[in-house]
Amino acid sequence: MAQDIRDLFMADRAQDKNDSIPEGHEARFLDKLNACLPETPVKSKVNWVKIAVSLVILLGLSFGGYTYLNSNQDNNSQSPTITDVNTKPEVRIKTLGDLSPDLKKVEDYYLASIHTELSKVELTPENKELIDGYIERLEELSNEYKRLSEELTASGPSEFTVNALIDNLKLRLNLLYRLRDQLKTLSSETVAEEATQHSF
Template sequence: MAQDIRDLFKADSIHQNDERLAEGHEARFLKKLNETFPSEPVKSKFNWWSVAASIVIVFGVCVGGYTFYNSNQVEVENTPTVTSTEDTPKSKIKTLGDLSPDLKKVEDYYLASIHTELSKVELTPNNKELIDGYIQRLEELSEEYKKLSIELTETGPSELTINALIDNLRLRLNLLYRLRDQLKELKSESAVYTSAQKSF
């Protein structure tokens, strides 16, 4: 069964010589090749235009990103701060949490609830004035909380100061609950008004 590979190559080369291309095949192939891929490269008129368009697009994306980033920064800077104990870390102002673990739990509960309620507030042109009024009152209470914390630090813990701090947190949370309820009423009133307009 073993065959010499040289014999196989000789037999194959004999068969290849018998096969000839049809007449004019090479000329037709070269003609199609030249039509598809011309020997001289075609100069593109849009080359500079595409470079200019790319630059304009990149510039537009950069300007848009910069504008978006700065608008978010402005919103963050204008957001009212409701917490008061963590704003001045260098001054070592005592808080309820510094007095006892139980008071820390109370303080953490109220601050977390306040932050949760604030995060649920949706500002729209219809409710902006209402929300601004509540935010202003919350900022006043936050300033009062800072003063009470300074008093706690300077004079030491007293029952009156501790109760005033807890009442301040409770009042802020109740204000946010009231704001939530008023926003719901405002939303339902506007829905009723909208449906009444559609019926006419």
């Protein structure tokens, strides 16, 4: 069954000589080809508008990218490149809300109530001294709250720290309630004094 490859090539060449292209075939083929193709070269249908729009978009994107990268480099160059070995990384201070959703509700309630009460306070020359005393005490309590929050962050949650934070919020709110009551008393006394002065 094995055949010599040389014999196969010889047989193939002999067959090719018998299957030669008829005379004049090439000339007929070229005539048909010329008849199908136009004699004038076809202009390429280049849409210059599409090319122009593509270039404008490319330039716009290039400019936008350059501006973005340049602004990032400006921001990076403004930040210090050499960091002090003694500086500590900034740690986010934890609050009651970070411990549980229930404590977050408690904290939000007290803080909203404190802000509401503070917004109701009207400063007048008669009550300025009274309000200033309460504001000083509120600032002390606020600083204590920050210190307790730092302790919560550093040592983790403990019953003592959580209760101290809640008590701090309660105390601030109670101070504002007392301030509101004293302002009402002060304003009613002022109205009474004005009424007695007008009666004489």
